[in-house]
Amino acid sequence: MRNPYEVLDVAPTASSAEIQTAYRKLAKKLHPDLNPGDKSAEEKFKEVAGAYDLLSDAEKRKRFDNGEIDATGAERPQQNFYRDFASSDQAHPYADASGFADFMDGDDAFAELIRRGQRARANRRGQDLHYRLPIDFLESIAGANKRLTLPEGGTLDVKIPPGLVDGQILRLKGKGGPGTGKGGPGDALIEVEVLPDRRFTREGDDITLELPISLSEAVLGGRITVPTPTGLVTMSVPKGSNTGTTLRLKGKGAPRRGGSRGDQFVKLNVVLPKPPDPELEAFVSSWAKGKEFNPRKD
């Protein structure tokens, strides 16, 4: 980073008006949008703008003069200039051929070259079209075939691969906007939104299910059926299970790359019978040990 006074070509004693004048004079010539073909213009312009940022701020200038901050103290954030867009190959409404329209009228070889160039511009690949597709949680784990109704009419069949995560983008080659001339169609880019599920949650390749069990299943243990993304399975609940006890079903989670799968965790939630059972009430009120036990101790 050069000394900002050198960059703006002013004396260290220059007044703020002199600094402003010097900046305007340089910036006008160096502004990248006024020099679309000069790659170095952007760097030079940033240097000048940075120097002006520093010297136009009395506080910053004082601190720089005192050596408290260096010349980079006023670095500008990245900026996209208009020329970055105007020079892209995409068609845009500001394009203007009147600067060379007269060249195309002639009979000479050069006019023919330019005319062919203009025609080639017509051979443009179609636009990529963006869509959003909401799917159920279970569809995201097991995979599915969905049909997307397009806002501009028609439908698109989308195959959801198993194990897809929220926000993933599927690319359907050639299903985007039509191209012109020899340019092929663009692609359809589908952002998949996985809707939250009432029961299942996902973390990485593992999924968690909160499952209610009865008091007797919790106390005595037993075999229960558990829903998984690929169907019901049987699982044994060990004796003395509690709310919050988590059991693991190996390989019942989301599919991974390479064929293996994550696990499904089943978090138990003990639920008392409804409506309250008088027999249970009678037992608990006469159950001395139960009254002694205080889970909030320690």
Place this chain on the structure above:
Amino acid sequence: MIMNKQEFLTCSGLQVKTLEFWLEQRWLIPEQTAVGMKFSDADVARARLIQELKTGFRVNDEGVDIILHLIDQLHGLRHALGQLRNGVIE
């Protein structure tokens, strides 16, 4: 990113009145759709250029008009030239 009029105003920091004047002058030409105007990142960058011309370089409205017209022609030329170079011509 594609944005509507309100988002564009937030993104560019323009006043509604200013934007309307610029649209009238055709300094900005957003895409017209059934649900209203659609602005692109290029429009944001172009709006920033116009702002810099006006506030940074103190160019008046007539000057902005001329500069934009010349810049548009320059890009048209650069494009035509680029295509010639890119071997569109066999």
